[in-house]
Amino acid sequence: MPPSEIQRDGRRFPDDDLPTGSVVDGERLASSRGDSFDAVVVGSGAAGAVAAHVLASAGLEVAIVEEGPWIKTREVREDVRTTFERAMRLRGMQILHGRAYMPMLQGRCVGGSTFVNSAIAWRAPEDVFDEWSRRFGLGDAITAASLEPHFEALERDLSVRPVALEILGENNRLFLEQAKRFGFEAAPMRRYENGCRGSGMCVTACPTAAKQGMSVTYVPWALRLGRARIFTSCRVERVEIRGGRAAAVVARTATGHVVSLHARRAVLVAASTVQTPNLLRRSGVRSPALGKHFQAHPGLALGGLFDRPVEMAFGATQGAESIHFRKTDRFKLETISLPPDLAAARVPGVGAELAERLAQLGNVAVWAAQVRAEAEGTVQEGWGGVDRVRYTLTENDLRAARKAAALIARMMFDAGAREVWPGIYGVPSVLRSIDEVRYIDEAPLDPRAYNFIATHLFGAARMGPDARSSVVDPTFAVHGVDGLYVVDSSVFPTNLGVNPQHTIMAMSRLAATRLAERLAERRAA
Amino acid sequence: MKLFAFERAWVAAAFDAVFPEGTALPHGIARMEPGRYYAEAVEKAALEQALGLRASLWIVALAPLWLLRTPRTIASIGPGDRRRVLERLLASPIYAVRQLVAAFKAMAAMLYAQSPAARAAMTAPRRRAAVSGLVPLRRGPAMHAEERGGHDHAAE
Numbered sequence: 001m002p003p004s005e006i007q008r009d010g011r012r013f014p015d016d017d018l019p020t021g022s023v024v025d026g027e028r029l030a031s032s033r034g035d036s037f038d039a040v041v042v043g044s045g046a047a048g049a050v051a052a053h054v055l056a057s058a059g060l061e062v063a064i065v066e067e068g069p070w071i072k073t074r075e076v077r078e079d080v081r082t083t084f085e086r087a088m089r090l091r092g093m094q095i096l097h098g099r100a101y102m103p104m105l106q107g108r109c110v111g112g113s114t115f116v117n118s119a120i121a122w123r124a125p126e127d128v129f130d131e132w133s134r135r136f137g138l139g140d141a142i143t144a145a146s147l148e149p150h151f152e153a154l155e156r157d158l159s160v161r162p163v164a165l166e167i168l169g170e171n172n173r174l175f176l177e178q179a180k181r182f183g184f185e186a187a188p189m190r191r192y193e194n195g196c197r198g199s200g201m202c203v204t205a206c207p208t209a210a211k212q213g214m215s216v217t218y219v220p221w222a223l224r225l226g227r228a229r230i231f232t233s234c235r236v237e238r239v240e241i242r243g244g245r246a247a248a249v250v251a252r253t254a255t256g257h258v259v260s261l262h263a264r265r266a267v268l269v270a271a272s273t274v275q276t277p278n279l280l281r282r283s284g285v286r287s288p289a290l291g292k293h294f295q296a297h298p299g300l301a302l303g304g305l306f307d308r309p310v311e312m313a314f315g316a317t318q319g320a321e322s323i324h325f326r327k328t329d330r331f332k333l334e335t336i337s338l339p340p341d342l343a344a345a346r347v348p349g350v351g352a353e354l355a356e357r358l359a360q361l362g363n364v365a366v367w368a369a370q371v372r373a374e375a376e377g378t379v380q381e382g383w384g385g386v387d388r389v390r391y392t393l394t395e396n397d398l399r400a401a402r403k404a405a406a407l408i409a410r411m412m413f414d415a416g417a418r419e420v421w422p423g424i425y426g427v428p429s430v431l432r433s434i435d436e437v438r439y440i441d442e443a444p445l446d447p448r449a450y451n452f453i454a455t456h457l458f459g460a461a462r463m464g465p466d467a468r469s470s471v472v473d474p475t476f477a478v479h480g481v482d483g484l485y486v487v488d489s490s491v492f493p494t495n496l497g498v499n500p501q502h503t504i505m506a507m508s509r510l511a512a513t514r515l516a517e518r519l520a521e522r523r524a525a
Numbered sequence: 526m527k528l529f530a531f532e533r534a535w536v537a538a539a540f541d542a543v544f545p546e547g548t549a550l551p552h553g554i555a556r557m558e559p560g561r562y563y564a565e566a567v568e569k570a571a572l573e574q575a576l577g578l579r580a581s582l583w584i585v586a587l588a589p590l591w592l593l594r595t596p597r598t599i600a601s602i603g604p605g606d607r608r609r610v611l612e613r614l615l616a617s618p619i620y621a622v623r624q625l626v627a628a629f630k631a632m633a634a635m636l637y638a639q640s641p642a643a644r645a646a647m648t649a650p651r652r653r654a655a656v657s658g659l660v661p662l663r664r665g666p667a668m669h670a671e672e673r674g675g676h677d678h679a680a681e
Binding site for chain 1 (some may be wrong): 542543544545547548549550566569570571572573574577604608611612615616620623624627630631634635636637638639643644646647648649
């Protein structure tokens with residue numbers, strides 16, 4: 001049975017009509033090739049796309065190398081299977097190893113995870129930068145003030161705005177109403193969007209290009225400047241470091257051919273927290289801090305079945321949130337409208353019981369918590385070159401998750417939920433009254449009891465002034481290697497407690513802007 | 526990595542227990558070629574993931590041996606028993622078992638949601654009677670009904 005087609009009214013999208021020759025498709029390349037650019041950017045997600053656009057805007061010739069394919073807006077389908085198979089790393093089956101296994105979702109396509117995320121824009125709170133400055137010795141290099149113009153530019157470029165009332169949807173509206181009843185602050189999310197119709201499809205990519213992901217914004221914008229080219233479906237094997245300087249990027253296409261891209265001035269790695277450390281390792285970078293201090297925001301979601309329509313299928317996929325508990329309890333609350341493909345996996349029961357509940361999915365709300373976990377893990381390359389992340393949550397992290405889950409359950413029952421599905425082992429799979437939420441309060445503090453998903457990833461190539469305890473210096477340059485920069489969230493010394501895309505882009509924009517200025521000064525000299 | 530024909534038959538039987546015919550949803554999953562779908566997923570997955578998919582299938586397929594104490598596979602027991610086996614696996618006190626079987630159920634859900642009719646039925650709001658008749662399951666060490674207010678069903 002083919003996935004259903006989506007009507008698009010014959011519209012043209014920003015990822016249509018790209019300049020001739022600006023896209024080299026590694027799924028079609030029939031022979032090996034070499035090219036030369038001023039800068040080569042590895043990765044086309046939030047960090048890579050922004051950096052490439054900044055450098056191309058500064059007059060540099062730029063190559064972007066992306067491991068995955070370019071999935072155009074008109075190819076977007078509404079089912080999860082089709083999207084995951086093509087757009088997600090390991091077809092959506094990537095996992096973190098530890099005391100418990102945790103699915104880890106990463107986009108692997110042009111736009112990276114911005115292709116399949118909910119486009120949530122959060123400036124990292126000032127306490128994060130204060131901590132980076134104080135504990136990690138970043139001083140004045142990375143501050144809220146230094147990032148301010150970059151946040152502003154990004155917000156302008158990507159049309160950041162709060163979710164409009166007409167596309168808020170009941171899942172989000174109900175959450176806001178309940179937060180108010182429970183006496184804590186919550187608000188509609190601010191997102192990168194331009195003309196959102198509330199199709200509730202952020203997770204399977206936007207069918208109308210209203211979501212301002214990188215594949216419909218900075219990547220095509222960079223290509224249209226005429227100085228950038230993107231190599232898609234090309235997996236970077238290594239950065240060639242010659243004489244202590246990053247000289248080239250060597251990639252292999254999906255067809256098995258080698259693409260060698262000479263970098264005249266710089267290589268910027270933006271391959272993500274998991275792939276960047278392993279790429280640096282394969283390239284010969286030897287740092288005692290490489291692959292250490294991996295952090296995440298593990299998320300868990302609860303479903304609530306109501307006697308009235310909630311219609312998750314309409315409205316912003318994620319449209320309401322609260323950071324009220326971020327500092328005190330280390331969690332953030334938010335809504336998430338799951339498509340039936342993903343929701344069905346989490347609904348209790350099998351057979352007739354499952355079907356009965358799924359037939360009422362239109363009456364289900366899903367609210368979630370993401371924990372600002374204190375746990376740290378490691379990123380390594382396993383046998384056969386696979387990425388291997390080891391990560392186990394601490395008891396404090398589990399306590400935060402449990403408290404958040406109990407709060408969500410109480411909010412749902414107070415809103416009139418007939419059933420709440422906590423998805424925690426040791427707690428009944430179906431709770432039927434607010435009194436039963438006490439079972440969540442008593443849930444075991446064992447990571448194997450919870451169904452977390454890791455989406456926000458940080459660290460593993462940490463920034464700092466000391467080469468013994470960090471991988472890159474405060475100018476984003478890899479210690480001891482000229483011309484090699486890391487501009488993704490692997491340089492973050494800590495996690496944030498809020499959604500990271502905005503801060504990732506701002507950091508990358510700052511890094512690329514400073515690099516372009518330095519290169520211009522050298523040219524002038 | 527390829528699936529054998531008997532493994533495909535196991536998939537068909539087990540998926541049918543998750544989404545059978547004659548429920549509140551428009552049709553069962555059997556008509557969507559689950560064996561071929563799962564075989565394709567195993568074939569295209571990376572080694573570790575393919576092994577996980579295969580392990581989850583074998584756990585489900587052979588579970589009647591120790592859960593029902595009968596020398597049969599999932600494909601050779603009745604629909605009621607299949608459902609009971611899956612429910613017990615999803616609530617297994619052994620972490621790896623319940624996680625792998627939950628992944629197996631997720632695979633079924635991903636296939637089933639590809640049906641436009643099923644998708645429409647799952648997204649349209651409707652009013653229904655409360656779900657009743659939850660199946661009593663054997664208790665795991667982490668969950669005792671007496672301590673949990675009388676609930677004694679799967680904690681997926």
